[in-house]
Amino acid sequence: MYRYIQIDRTDGVLTVTLNRPEVRNAFNEGMIEELIRCFVAASQDGEIQVIILTGAGSSFCAGADLNWMKKMACYSEEENYADAQQLDCMFYTIDTCPKPVVAKVNGAALGGGIGLVAVSDLSLASMDAKFGFTEIRLGLVPAVISPYVVHKIGLSYVRELFLTGERFSACRAKEIGLVHRVVGADSLDDQVAQCVAEILKSGPNAQAACKAWIHILAESDLEEAREQSTRLIAKLRVSAEGQEGIRAFLEKRKPAWIKTRD
Numbered sequence: 001m002y003r004y005i006q007i008d009r010t011d012g013v014l015t016v017t018l019n020r021p022e023v024r025n026a027f028n029e030g031m032i033e034e035l036i037r038c039f040v041a042a043s044q045d046g047e048i049q050v051i052i053l054t055g056a057g058s059s060f061c062a063g064a065d066l067n068w069m070k071k072m073a074c075y076s077e078e079e080n081y082a083d084a085q086q087l088d089c090m091f092y093t094i095d096t097c098p099k100p101v102v103a104k105v106n107g108a109a110l111g112g113g114i115g116l117v118a119v120s121d122l123s124l125a126s127m128d129a130k131f132g133f134t135e136i137r138l139g140l141v142p143a144v145i146s147p148y149v150v151h152k153i154g155l156s157y158v159r160e161l162f163l164t165g166e167r168f169s170a171c172r173a174k175e176i177g178l179v180h181r182v183v184g185a186d187s188l189d190d191q192v193a194q195c196v197a198e199i200l201k202s203g204p205n206a207q208a209a210c211k212a213w214i215h216i217l218a219e220s221d222l223e224e225a226r227e228q229s230t231r232l233i234a235k236l237r238v239s240a241e242g243q244e245g246i247r248a249f250l251e252k253r254k255p256a257w258i259k260t261r262d
């Protein structure tokens with residue numbers, strides 16, 4: 001079903017592993033198509049509550065496959081445009097996925113690899129992971145990832161890091177808000193598992209509503225946000241899941257959605 005990614009489903013958690021370790025999980029058109037297909041399917045799958053995105057081998061993702069990019073020189077501008085749209089579709093699909101996405105950054109994340117971190121909700125990086133918007137050193141610009149990266153770290157760091165293309169440490173990535181936690185390589189799996197266990201305590205419908213809300217919030221002005229936030233809570237507080245969560249708290253029991261996982 002998939003050639004360039006590997007998937008594993010366990011107890012509501014889907015782990016998506018970029019699986020081209022021989023090229024440090026650089027993405028070609030095949031991997032891009034598979035990631036879109038996988039995240040679209042996961043978005044519609046009621047059994048999946050959290051998605052972990054990680055890389056096989058020593059790197060998280062070395063960005064675009066440079067052999068694929070080299071080949072694109074033989075294509076017309078229109079063909080390149082269509083191809084870049086597909087790349088954007090991959091980032092957009094992950095960014096707007098209604099389930100929480102956790103990036104487990106097991107090693108280098110460069111160029112488009114940082115784009116994958118930027119569109120994740122939560123990111124945990126191994127202490128030895130390296131980052132860098134290396135496009136500029138290849139005579140390119142970090143273009144397609146840029147709207148997502150700007151939302152994550154802001155224009156100030158974007159200006160510095162896009163223009164220098166310098167490689168930076170996981171600690172620096174945390175300092176600028178690109179990753180949320182930096183942990184020793186040996187404890188990355190455990191720390192991600194702990195995060196996921198926390199996420200699994202939340203109401204799945206509320207999580208989807210919350211993700212949609214975060215996107216609206218990012219684009220709205222204060223007046224719009226005030227109007228829409230009051231409508232949102234008015235709707236959710238009478239929803240079946242909202243009522244169950246409130247009742248469970250008052251009755252000092254766990255809500256129905258986590259019963260099966262204990």
Ligand code: COA
Pocket residue numbers: 022023024026058059061062063064065066067108110111112134135138140
């Ligand atoms: N596209 C295609 N192939 C890539 C690649 C990419 N983005 N990144 C790495 N590879 C290939 C290398 O060419 C090498 O192939 P080879 O075994 O045939 O020589 C193989 O992956 C291993 O790379 P290597 O550099 O030896 O691995 P490393 O573990 O020492 O370093 C990285 C890993 C990711 C730090 C390093 O490969 C790197 O800096 N890659 C460039 C990333 C980049 O600039 N991406 C931006 C794209 S816009």
